[in-house]
Amino acid sequence: MGVGLFQAEKQLVRDYYAQLDAAVPTALDQVQDRFVAADYLWRGFHPFHEIRSAGAVAEAFWLPLKTALTSMQRRMDVFMAGQNTLEGHGGVWVVSMGHLMGLFDHPWLGIPPTGKMAMLRYCEFHRVVGDKIAETAMFFDIPHLMMQAGLQPFPPQTAAHLVQPGPMTHDGLMYDAQDPEQGRKTLAAIDHMVNDIKTWRDGIQEPLVEELRRSWNEDMIWWGPAGIGATYTIERYARQHSGPFRVGLTDRTFNGHICRIAEGHFGGFFGWPNLTLTPSGGFMGMPATNTPGDMRVIDIYRRDGDKLTENWIFIDLLHFWNMQGIDILARTTNIVSGHETGAQGNKP
Template sequence: MDYQEQELTAAKKTVLSHQRHIDTAPNLALADALSIETSANCKFQFTAPFAEGIGAEDAVTNFWNTLRNSFSPLQRRPDIFFAGFNHLSDEPGVWVVSMGHLLGLFDQPFLGMRPTRQSTMLRYAEFNHVVDGKITESTTFLDVLNLMAQVRAEALPPSTAAMMVTPGPRTHDGLLYAGQPASEGQKTLKLFLRMIGRLLAEDVHTTNTDLSLDWTDDMIWWGPGGIGAPYTQGRYLEQHCIPFEEGLKWGDFFGHRTEFAEGHYGGFFGWPTFDVTSLGGYIGLAPKSEKKATMRVVDLYRRQGEKLAENWNFIDHLHFLEQLGVDLVARQRMLTGLD
């Protein structure tokens, strides 16, 4: 095992330990649990409406207390787990991503949604930056609109594609706890960067030709709440690309916080990734506006041979809508009278 492989393995162990401490800690000991594997000034970022913070106490106050109050007991059910070095920078450390669902009994109101007293799956993606054995930066995306669709929240209109509990990879091999050949990760990184480069060169205008170059015919785009999961190239164009391009005018690309790959899996997130101008009608919620609004985005990919076969996408839609004067959580609370 060479030095880089050792570093990847150590970072994975740190994140797995971190998750175990969170998942097994009682509520009153949660801040202590979060502090074990994180640095004292660890930067925690959460999708809207949860505030960012510095250190374990902020993370508990801003995010975990609310989540645990509504859903218990929480069970982490990951579908994808891999690590890599940031392609964009020579910064020290390793990035580790975990994606899947948090399972819990929805027994108390959450962001104005009525509790169902049933098992509920909260879709998440979490990126942790490990430097010298400590997590120094942690970003969590929670797909609140997907949850709203599951529980039939009153404030959410129908989506263009199917909404469901998002499965993991078709191949059931997304948990890369063991090391992978570096050459395979390089192939994955090169492929999705080529696809992104082509998309940006055309101001995010997607055609059948573009898709045929980079994607399998039976691709599936596991999209966020508000859009859903289009299956096959044709339905991806119809149910995501066209509504996105007709509802939003492309603006500026700000880049990604990190880009990395391991084995057949790779991806990135941006905070924010780009901005757009709303032309009205996007996901049935965005009003027409002259204001540029930013989007925070996650994309995780599975490569199959020489093409991409699956894509798990998260968009912080609540944050995007807030910038346009649409507070979906406040609207939901008004409709139900619940916190």
């Protein structure tokens, strides 16, 4: 990784954001044509899934969202780029994470507007080829937006979900070139953590907190999605998320990642899906099933020293539970609009 190697790709995505965010609805197609490749692949959370043209992404996602969240602005907390380190994938990817904030003036996906500020938490991976964006993973926390609108899509969560801040160090916006050695250290810390999940993957008997301490600083923060929540310190993370997650989900298959990069003290990955698991009961207050479900996940990390210390997580929980026959989005929004009975709306 050479210093300044990714500056052209970063600038392309920054220019794309500037024009996309400023565009009126009728100009969205022109922005997409200017920056996005003809054979574009866009991956988004349920109910969007895969879309294979720039114009269709504008019509299905950006136009309705910008119509619903008026005066929308992008509030980024992390911006980085890097060469995909996964064998067989490659390419330069640019990553953005933060919130899309606006005035929630019109319905979106059946979620009722509030007329107040609302924030859609998002993370986006772009593969840049030449002067075009060829591929995008756009992950976003719809259940959190539902909660801001007064809905309760899930039973009470084990941790606490908030409008999540960016890095404690406030240095996640890496517009300038970074020291490649710092990126290598971050990637090594992420790889070590992924390969050291032994008590869950390999059935090794040891206290979970001991495994976690090999990869994480004691004051770690895990910024999880709505429905699970955020948790602070290794001990509370083990109790409030990692422990319940490992107990409540069985028949685990790791499907691999599509992209894994690092720059400076930050790094991350995404998969489509990362994991396939079967609920064995209790996870997120839901019953056991005999049905495997896919988890599409983005993880963004901040390293402090030799270990990881902050982790922002995006999981397509709507898709996962939809595969179990539970349509969280339709169930919750239909209750509000009066199209379901109370008894139907209260079933797990």
